[in-house]
Amino acid sequence: MSRFRAGVLALLLTCAIGPSSATAQESEPSAETTATQEAEAPTEEADDRSALTDPEEEALDALAAEVASGLRCPVCRNQSVVESNAELSREMQAVVRDRLAAGETPEEVEAYFVSRYGEWILLQPQARGINLLVYGLPALALIVGFFIARKLLHKWTGAADGAVPADGSPDLAAEDEQWLREALRES
Amino acid sequence: MKKKQLRWLLPLVAVPILWLLYWGMGRDTYVLPSPMAGLPAPDFELVTFDGDTLHMADLQGKVVILNFWASWCIPCRTEHPVLVQTERTWDDSEVVLLGVVYQDSRANAERFLAEFGGDWTHVLDPSQRTAIDYGVYGVPESFFIGTDGTISLKKVGPVTWDLVRYQVDSLLAAPVATAGAASTGGAP
Numbered sequence: 001m002s003r004f005r006a007g008v009l010a011l012l013l014t015c016a017i018g019p020s021s022a023t024a025q026e027s028e029p030s031a032e033t034t035a036t037q038e039a040e041a042p043t044e045e046a047d048d049r050s051a052l053t054d055p056e057e058e059a060l061d062a063l064a065a066e067v068a069s070g071l072r073c074p075v076c077r078n079q080s081v082v083e084s085n086a087e088l089s090r091e092m093q094a095v096v097r098d099r100l101a102a103g104e105t106p107e108e109v110e111a112y113f114v115s116r117y118g119e120w121i122l123l124q125p126q127a128r129g130i131n132l133l134v135y136g137l138p139a140l141a142l143i144v145g146f147f148i149a150r151k152l153l154h155k156w157t158g159a160a161d162g163a164v165p166a167d168g169s170p171d172l173a174a175e176d177e178q179w180l181r182e183a184l185r186e187s
Numbered sequence: 188m189k190k191k192q193l194r195w196l197l198p199l200v201a202v203p204i205l206w207l208l209y210w211g212m213g214r215d216t217y218v219l220p221s222p223m224a225g226l227p228a229p230d231f232e233l234v235t236f237d238g239d240t241l242h243m244a245d246l247q248g249k250v251v252i253l254n255f256w257a258s259w260c261i262p263c264r265t266e267h268p269v270l271v272q273t274e275r276t277w278d279d280s281e282v283v284l285l286g287v288v289y290q291d292s293r294a295n296a297e298r299f300l301a302e303f304g305g306d307w308t309h310v311l312d313p314s315q316r317t318a319i320d321y322g323v324y325g326v327p328e329s330f331f332i333g334t335d336g337t338i339s340l341k342k343v344g345p346v347t348w349d350l351v352r353y354q355v356d357s358l359l360a361a362p363v364a365t366a367g368a369a370s371t372g373g374a375p
Contacts, residue, residue: 074324087290091315116322118222 064097067106071096071113072123080123221322221341228253228332229320233310236293241285241310243336250282250358251332252351255318257291258299260326266345267303273351274307282355287312289326333358 065082071092073084081089081096092113099109113121125131172180228251230243243251254270256263274284286309288296293311300309312318321330324343331340331354340354 088315088318092319094314095316095319115222115226116320117324118322 060097060100063106064093064100067100067109068093068096070110070123072121074117074121078123221343223322223330223338223341226338228330228336228338229317231312231317231320233287233312233317235308235310236297241308246283246285246332247336248334249280250277250334250355251330252282252284252355253287253321253330253332254284254346255287255289255312255321255323255326255328257289257326258295259291262345263327264303266327266347267305269346269348269351270307271303271305272348273355274305276352277355281359283308285310287317289318289323290315331355331358 068081069083071081073079073081073086073089073092075086075088076084079089081092096109099112100106104112110122119126125134127135228243231241233241235241252270252273270284270286273282284307286296286305286307288309288311296309296311321328322341327345329342329346330338331342333339339358342350
């Protein structure tokens with residue numbers, strides 16, 4: 001029984017820690033990303049340029065980067081278009097910016113890429129259809145886990161409370177009680 | 188909780204997990220999805236090696252094989268003889284083979300063609316906008332387009348002669364794209 005308890009606790013602990021570690025892994029930049037970021041570190045010259053940039057252009061760049069960060073680089077492994085240094089990704093970023101500049105909404109830009117590459121191009125699946133499982137199952141698992149844990153804890157604490165009755169004699173299992181009786185008789 | 192009560196829990200959890208593993212491991216991860224099949228081929232405006240401007244609309248009424256390729260691409264060399272055979276088999280008035288040079292220079296492409304042959308039209312896509320508009324992942328990728336301008340099939344990877352012959356014959360026989368609107372990375 002103690003092994004079972006330990007197993008349940010370990011499972012609950014894994015569930016609690018799992019998502020956060022997975023998130024850390026996903027957000028961890030790859031070597032290529034780090035190299036890209038280092039290569040694109042702002043220089044004094046770049047600072048001068050940005051100081052002269054129109055605020056609207058800056059807002060457009062920021063929005064384009066946000067939209068592009070949700071698009072998967074087609075020639076990389078689990079990297080967004082923004083993180084990737086691939087030629088195709090850079091051009092996709094330019095397409096995103098051009099479309100936003102032409103008056104399309106971020107949703108319309110995403111829809112364009114989905115129409116070309118399929119839903120695969122989105123790093124985060126859309127919350128509809130079978131994809132809802134991805135969003136719903138963790139919450140469901142958490143709720144079910146909570147009730148299982150509550151029931152088990154209630155049982156364990158209840159068992160502990162009732163283990164020593166008021167008269168001080170432990171509440172032994174029938175087998176143990178039999179063994180104890182025999183041992184006492186023999187002694 | 189009694190053990191008897193927990194008995195149903197094990198298969199309830201294990202069966203979906205095992206099914207997911209079976210489904211996931213049985214999938215060919217090199218088959219890339221494409222929603223382009225069955226849709227009108229996006230228009231483009233690209234410049235040929237001769238300096239002429241070519242639009243997709245100019246090719247309406249003919250079966251079109253749009254082949255994205257590059258001289259640095261090894262699988263493109265594998266499929267090149269199939270494309271040469273395609274060019275020789277059908278007349279330009281019926282079937283147009285159009286090469287789109289992807290992430291490559293005109294000089295390199297011409298050197299490749301001088302070495303391996305092939306006299307069909309090639310266009311340059313320096314900005315890769317046409318490649319993105321067709322949802323291209325890499326090269327080689329080929330699009331089979333019917334006479335009504337509808338994409339019948341997107342082939343990721345080198346085309347085979349069997350695939351080309353089947354697709355072109357089907358598209359010539361049934362102008363409206365009914366030759367199996369699908370997208371595949373595998374053999375026909």
